[in-house]
Amino acid sequence: MWFNSDTRPTTRSKGSAVELEAEKFLQKKGLRKVSRNYLIKGGEIDLIMRDGEVLVFIEVRYRQSADHGSGAETVTYQKQRRLRRAALHYLQKHYGNHEPDCRFDVISASGNPVVFEWISDAF
Template sequence: MNNRRTGSEYEARAAEYLSAKGYRILEKNFRCRQGEIDLIARDGSYLVFVEVKYRSSLAKGAPAEAVGPLKQRRIRQTAVFYLYSRGLGLDSPCRFDVVSITGNEILLIQNAF
């Protein structure tokens, strides 16, 4: 299985998981020149930008550890473009979450950065 297909599979699992927790999924794989955001959802009054990371094991570290400062900056820049493109202000209540998947275990980290 190629990386893109694997990523799509786990992003779909993350979307199902978040939906079961009450999130309303608005977009999947939002892309622009600034970067990509795996999932964009609504959780109450918050617009939530979600990065999904998968690892088959912890041998190379926890999946969430792969969301370092550079990745965070790209996601923030992409989020700003999303807000602008949808006519939403920068004062919109937003949050950045990470869904970390290891094997069959899913961990949601709210306000990850």
């Protein structure tokens, strides 16, 4: 992708770059962007997109190498709870009592160049 030994980005900048690439990947698959990096105390949602009428909360996980497991394997039960809490906050703030159908997806990214694995309805 764009990582090399001369331009070693910080972990945060790598994460942001991979999130942007994941967003483009999903847009090519037909999803539409709603929001990025929705942050509340105790949780963050990397991407919020629409897949038709379904609101999709997306966690993006990047690993340089999948040798020790995929990024998806790092989405623990505790992380899922934080994502659900942030999603509930988002839904209450933006939809009130008229919540749309929604789901949680995971984008597992690894390698250089980055390869994406999309896990729809992951949890």
